[in-house]
Amino acid sequence: MLLHLLTQVDRGAPVLFVDTQKLFGETLRYREALIGRFGLTGVRTILPYADDLATADPQGSLWLRDTDACCHIRKVLPLERALEGFDAWITGRKRFQSSGRADLDVFEVAEGRIKLNPLANWSVAQLKEYAEQHDLPPHPMVAQGYPSIGCMPCTDKVAPGEDPRAGRWRGAEKIECGIHLPTHGREIDGSGI
Numbered sequence: 001m002l003l004h005l006l007t008q009v010d011r012g013a014p015v016l017f018v019d020t021q022k023l024f025g026e027t028l029r030y031r032e033a034l035i036g037r038f039g040l041t042g043v044r045t046i047l048p049y050a051d052d053l054a055t056a057d058p059q060g061s062l063w064l065r066d067t068d069a070c071c072h073i074r075k076v077l078p079l080e081r082a083l084e085g086f087d088a089w090i091t092g093r094k095r096f097q098s099s100g101r102a103d104l105d106v107f108e109v110a111e112g113r114i115k116l117n118p119l120a121n122w123s124v125a126q127l128k129e130y131a132e133q134h135d136l137p138p139h140p141m142v143a144q145g146y147p148s149i150g151c152m153p154c155t156d157k158v159a160p161g162e163d164p165r166a167g168r169w170r171g172a173e174k175i176e177c178g179i180h181l182p183t184h185g186r187e188i189d190g191s192g193i
C-alpha cells in the first residue's frame with residue numbers, strides 16, 4: 001500500500017528494507033515481486049552488523065532467550081544507522097493494528113527527525129478498497145491467517161477477533177520491536193515492529 005502510494009510520487013525514493021535474516025522466504029519473494037511490479041529503484045536492504053551478531057548472537061538463537069536484545073541488534077540498530085543523514089522518514093503503521101497504536105499521530109518528531117504515518121487513520125475497509133482498486137497483491141501469508149508478518153520465530157497465526165498484531169511475540173508482553181518506541185528499543189522489560 002505505502003509502496004504503491006510512493007510510486008505515485010517517486011519510484012526512486014529510498015526504501016529501507018530491514019532484513020533481520022530471520023524473515024520468511026515468502027517475505028523475501030514478496031519484496032522482489034513488489035520491486036518488479038512497481039519499478040522501485042531505491043530499495044536498500046539493511047542487514048544486521050556482522051560484529052553485533054558475532055558478539056551477541058553467534059548461534060542465531062538470541063530470540064529464544066531475549067527478544068528485546070535480538071530485535072535491538074537485528075532491527076533497531078541497523079535501521080538507526082541506515083537513517084543517518086535523513087531528516088524524515090515514512091512508516092506504514094495504522095491505528096487499528098493494535099491497542100498500542102490506537103493513538104498514533106500522522107506527524108511525529110522522533111530522534112530529531114520527522115516521522116510520517118500517512119496510513120495512521122486508514123481502516124481495514126479503506127485499505128481493502130484501495131488494494132482492490134489498484135489490484136495490489138497481498139503478502140501471500142495473509143490468506144493463511146497471518147495479518148501481520150515479522151520474523152519467522154516470532155510470528156504466529158491470528159484468530160478471528162484478535163488484534164491484527166496479536167500473533168507477534170505470541171505469549172509475551174512485547175508488542176513492538178523497538179524501532180517506534182521513544183527509547184528506541186533499549187527497553188529491558190519486554191516492551192519492545
Ligand code: SF4
Binds near residue numbers: 020022066075150154
Ligand atoms: S522479531 Fe524475533 S527473530 Fe526478529 S529480530 Fe525480533 S526477536 Fe529477533
